[in-house]
Amino acid sequence: MDAKHSHLLSVPWAAALINDPNWTPMETSSRSVKPSGEDSFFAGTLGTDRTITTLLTFRPKNEEAGDIAYKEIKTIVELGDGLQGYPQIAHGGFQATLLDEMSGVLIGTVMEKKAQRASKDGRRAPVASYVTAYLNTTYKKPAPTLQTLLCTAKIERIEDGGRKLYARATLEDGNGTIYTIADGMFIRLSTKL
Numbered sequence: 001m002d003a004k005h006s007h008l009l010s011v012p013w014a015a016a017l018i019n020d021p022n023w024t025p026m027e028t029s030s031r032s033v034k035p036s037g038e039d040s041f042f043a044g045t046l047g048t049d050r051t052i053t054t055l056l057t058f059r060p061k062n063e064e065a066g067d068i069a070y071k072e073i074k075t076i077v078e079l080g081d082g083l084q085g086y087p088q089i090a091h092g093g094f095q096a097t098l099l100d101e102m103s104g105v106l107i108g109t110v111m112e113k114k115a116q117r118a119s120k121d122g123r124r125a126p127v128a129s130y131v132t133a134y135l136n137t138t139y140k141k142p143a144p145t146l147q148t149l150l151c152t153a154k155i156e157r158i159e160d161g162g163r164k165l166y167a168r169a170t171l172e173d174g175n176g177t178i179y180t181i182a183d184g185m186f187i188r189l190s191t192k193l
Helices: 003-010 012-019 040-045 092-120
Strands: 023-026 052-060 072-079 084-086 130-139 148-159 164-172 178-188
Touching: 003 012, 003 052, 012 072, 012 148, 052 092, 072 092, 084 092, 092 130, 092 148, 092 164, 092 178
Parallel strands: none
Antiparallel strands: 023 052, 052 072, 072 148, 130 178, 148 164, 164 178
8 A cells, every 4th residue: 555545544444445355456547648648538637636636446356267357346536626516516427427437447457357368378469449338327316525435347247249348337435325326338349449
């Protein structure tokens, strides 16, 4: 645990996740802008001391067999006051963006691991890219800003020979109170954008 995230240990549920031997921290790839400008919205615009002030993502420590090495990720997130729609309430459009992004981080992690496994087997291993086809968002309760929240993304199923991937993401308080749910379908691109 680096000093930048040590304050999360004062939040009991976050400390439990950080110290859980079944989960390991991972890089959140969309938190850095790529030379092409990719991820500039999430890394730049939403990476300030008034927007997403802290973001720490975890994947299961152990990989699963098959095409989906990780079926779930968990992300500890702290939201600043620059994301408010109402006072101390996160804007609904931002919540949908966060859940879409964390679903994308999970899918990207799974596809990178699949490509790594294929290259170890001596096969050509391009990383498949997916884009959001739809994201149905349900707002259960107002999501607060200026607090530590938990975002969980899970792969629900894969269809059409891997062309369609379905995921569900939730935003909650870390103790079981769910604020927002997003169910999405993601389509594999046939060519790179």
